Amino acid sequence: MREVLIADDHPLFRDALRRAVLRALPDATLHEADSVASLQVLADRHPDAELLLLDLHMPGARGFSTLAHVRGQHPSLPIIVVSAHEESAVMRRAIAHGASGYIPKSVSVDVIVGAVLSVLDGDVWLPPEAAGGSDTALPPDEVAIAARIAELTPQQFRVLSMIAEGLLNKQIAYELSVSEATVKAHMTAIMRKLGVSNRTQVALLANHLAVEQDALSGANGGLPPSH
Numbered sequence: 016m017r018e019v020l021i022a023d024d025h026p027l028f029r030d031a032l033r034r035a036v037l038r039a040l041p042d043a044t045l046h047e048a049d050s051v052a053s054l055q056v057l058a059d060r061h062p063d064a065e066l067l068l069l070d071l072h073m074p075g076a077r078g079f080s081t082l083a084h085v086r087g088q089h090p091s092l093p094i095i096v097v098s099a100h101e102e103s104a105v106m107r108r109a110i111a112h113g114a115s116g117y118i119p120k121s122v123s124v125d126v127i128v129g130a131v132l133s134v135l136d137g138d139v140w141l142p143p144e145a146a147g148g149s150d151t152a153l154p155p156d157e158v159a160i161a162a163r164i165a166e167l168t169p170q171q172f173r174v175l176s177m178i179a180e181g182l183l184n185k186q187i188a189y190e191l192s193v194s195e196a197t198v199k200a201h202m203t204a205i206m207r208k209l210g211v212s213n214r215t216q217v218a219l220l221a222n223h224l225a226v227e228q229d230a231l232s233g234a235n236g237g238l239p240p241s242h
Contacts, residue, residue: 071098
């Protein structure tokens, strides 16, 4: 049985992806998620999935951090990023983070079908306007941050995303149905894995992989030394 994962929180676009995948793979079984948390469950439940179509801006997603984390947890799963961002630099940055393709949300179903078939054949697919550009080499600190985020457990990644959204420990505990002590234990593990010493630095690292380039700037946006 051929399985494909679709992760997007917009029902209309999820439907377009569903129709495109079924045109490319009529016998495929599709599994859909509308958040990072539900995607993590799907990916663990279907380890033999052949492809993931991933929206960068679902609930729980923080720019390229979701891509980095899924790549770390499921390194053999090809991922096509789907996004409303159409800047060539963003597309090539997604590829540099390990995506096998990048589909702008403005393209037709026919283009999506072609992209899916191309990636399933083992190719890297980009729209023509981005495919001819120079490769985007990631800054060393961004590579290091992505590698650290990839080491987080799914629950730790959820906590990281909530911290980046500004939630307090008691709010995170409520959202995850755990105790504040459990959240604090996750925080300790997250800080150790990310090589930082406080909550502010955790949030800064999470936001360092934002899609918008201006989120990467700032005096406090650098990578803390590894512990």
